Amino acid sequence: MLVRSQFKERLKELRFEKNVSMAKVQKDTGISANMISFYERGVSEPTGEKIIKLAQYFRVTSDYLLGLSNRNEV
Helix, strand or coil: CHHHHHHHHHHHHHHHHCCCCHHHHHHHHCCCHHHHHHHHHCCCCCCHHHHHHHHHHHCCCHHHHHCCCCCCCC
16 A cells, blocks of 8 residues: 555654654654554554654654655644
């Protein structure tokens, strides 16, 4: 699925751009590091709630995170 592919790439990209570890994302969002890893590998898909949490955390739109838009400003 294209959205899954875009999501995992964008999540990984944002984490590296912001220089934050999976453990840091877990601490700040409450989303386990294992789930972050699953999302980045495309093993699991996040719920709407998790997408919103991650978009807010990285200060991007959910559309950007899902690959539905190339504009990442909030």
